[in-house]
Each structure stands twice: as C-alpha cells, then as structure tokens.
Amino acid sequence: MIAKRLADSGAAFIADIVGISADLFRHAAGDDALDRLGEALGRICQFNDFIVLLYRPQSRPLILTTNLGMEWLADRLSDYIDGLYLLDPYYQKAVAEESGFHRLTDISPEDYFISEYHDHFYQHTNIVEETRFIVPLDQGGSLQVLVARAGDDVKFQDIELDLLRAFHPLVSEYCRFHLAQAGRHYGASPQGADSFDLRDKIAALPGAQLTAREIDTVELMLKGHSTKSVARLLNIDDGTVSNHKRNIYQKLDIHSQAQLFNLFLESLTG
Structure with missing residues (x-):
C-alpha cells in the first residue's frame, strides 16, 4: 500500500x-x-x-x-x-x-x-x-x-x-x-483545412516520375533516416539505397539532400 x-x-x-x-x-x-x-x-x-x-x-x-x-x-x-x-x-x-x-x-x-x-x-x-x-x-x-x-x-x-x-x-x-x-x-478553426498524402506530394515533385521504391526512399530521407536506416526499413542493402538516391537526384535535377528538402518545401508553399 x-x-x-x-x-x-x-x-x-x-x-x-x-x-x-x-x-x-x-x-x-x-x-x-x-x-x-x-x-x-x-x-x-x-x-x-x-x-x-x-x-x-x-x-x-x-x-x-x-x-x-x-x-x-x-x-x-x-x-x-x-x-x-x-x-x-x-x-x-x-x-x-x-x-x-x-x-x-x-x-x-x-x-x-x-x-x-x-x-x-x-x-x-x-x-x-x-x-x-x-x-x-x-x-x-x-x-x-x-x-x-x-x-x-x-x-x-x-x-x-x-x-x-x-x-x-x-x-x-x-x-x-x-x-x-x-x-x-x-x-471551427480555419487551420483545419484538408490535409494531403505525403507520398502523393513526393510523386508530384516537378519532373519526378519516381518509382514506388524511390518514393519510399525519398519519404524516409525527408524524415531523417540515414542510408543504413533506409536500407534496414526497406529490407535492401546500402548500395541499392545509394543507387536509388542517385536516380532520384538525376530525375529531379538536384545534387544534394538539402536541394531535395527545398524542392519538397517549395511544393508545399507553391
């Protein structure tokens, strides 16, 4: 007691x-x-x-x-x-x-x-x-x-x-x-506007045409996962993650994770 x-x-x-x-x-x-x-x-x-x-x-x-x-x-x-x-x-x-x-x-x-x-x-x-x-x-x-x-x-x-x-x-x-x-x-707050789907927003990035696995990779990168963490969560090896990143950057015409985040941010505000 x-x-x-x-x-x-x-x-x-x-x-x-x-x-x-x-x-x-x-x-x-x-x-x-x-x-x-x-x-x-x-x-x-x-x-x-x-x-x-x-x-x-x-x-x-x-x-x-x-x-x-x-x-x-x-x-x-x-x-x-x-x-x-x-x-x-x-x-x-x-x-x-x-x-x-x-x-x-x-x-x-x-x-x-x-x-x-x-x-x-x-x-x-x-x-x-x-x-x-x-x-x-x-x-x-x-x-x-x-x-x-x-x-x-x-x-x-x-x-x-x-x-x-x-x-x-x-x-x-x-x-x-x-x-x-x-x-x-x-x-009743005006902040209660409809939300949207994160994966749909990633798929709609300008010039993207990303595959489903590339969308998975972008989503985890944006959330702060390392290459090893992405590989573990997607059950693939580190080299495959690196290949996905290279293809993603090429499709989006960017060269860094910072540019990827800025592109995503622009898609929200634009």
Whole structure:
C-alpha cells in the first residue's frame, strides 16, 4: 500500500499532487482548461515552452494554446502547418494512435538531428529538449501537449522526466474530458483545412516520375533516416539505397539532400 511507503516528506508530496489534480479538474470544462494544464505542469518542473496541438485524420494540425503567443507561434509554424508536420516523428505517433510521454530524442530516426527538416524547423528556436504527452482520441488522431526547455536551460533531469511521465494518465484523462466538453469550439478553426498524402506530394515533385521504391526512399530521407536506416526499413542493402538516391537526384535535377528538402518545401508553399 502507498501509505506504508511514505515518510513525512512523501505525504507532503502526495498532498501537492492531490492539490494540483483537484485544481485541474475544477477547470476541466472551462475555456482556459488547457492553459490551466500548462500552469499545473509548471508546478511539477520548470520548462520554457508550452504548446498544445490537435492532430485529426485528414486535417492539418490545430494549435489549441501556447504560452508563446498564438499569433507569433502561428507564423513560426506556418511551414509546419502547411505540410512539414508530415515529417515530424510526433506526427507518426499520432498516425499510429500511440499513447505516452515521449522525448524527441527517444523517437527520432538516427539522422534526424542533422536532417534538413530539423534544421529548418528548429532554426528560429533555441530549444534544448522537447517532450510531449501524446493522448490518442476515440475519433482518431491525437492531442499532444508539448513542454520544452529552451535558451540557457539544461535538459530535463531523469527525476523530472519520471515525474512528467507519471502524470501522463492524469494529463490524458483531463485532455479527453476537456475535448468532450469543448471539442466543437476547436473544430471551427480555419487551420483545419484538408490535409494531403505525403507520398502523393513526393510523386508530384516537378519532373519526378519516381518509382514506388524511390518514393519510399525519398519519404524516409525527408524524415531523417540515414542510408543504413533506409536500407534496414526497406529490407535492401546500402548500395541499392545509394543507387536509388542517385536516380532520384538525376530525375529531379538536384545534387544534394538539402536541394531535395527545398524542392519538397517549395511544393508545399507553391
């Protein structure tokens, strides 16, 4: 039993947790419920950035709230909302309808942090470490609560990560309850324009005429997979991947992975 494992300091800790939980559920149905969630998580451990995103089937992501300023963040994430989210490791979790608390470093392909996508997406930020609570929804997709360290802060300590992870069941039920009460309010956002298929977008790159296996290769390259990772996932050898890359570059009249990413980005904004 929990009582047998508690010292005096443990009892005080439990009292803090109960207080945070009670305060949350007093506001779960309110318009400021998600902002209250950010405040509650801030009482568990310090962080800089707080963003809540809603991923729904066949729709672009919605920014539900943030402590960074909605107008600034919407401008900052314009390329992401326009289609780069399709390359986001956290979006892959949404598609798979997975749940949990995850660090970006734990779910990313091996070359993700040197990929063109990462450089482009994070070039205007000073994020040190990103984590998210992932809450799958009954109607598909997920709600994701981002908490990140930025600037001169250090990465989250193990005890902080353990505490945040322990809060996932509470965060999950809180968010699901709030969406059940206020979900229609978010559905009216103009950000909810229809999405598109990543493979279709790759196939339509100017002058491409790529084969199905070349489309597979481009998709994995854009997501930050190394040659070895592409080979492993497609069950082919490294030399075959290199041949696919050479053919892809020739068909697209480009010479580097950076040019490939820029071509893809232009296809989104154009």
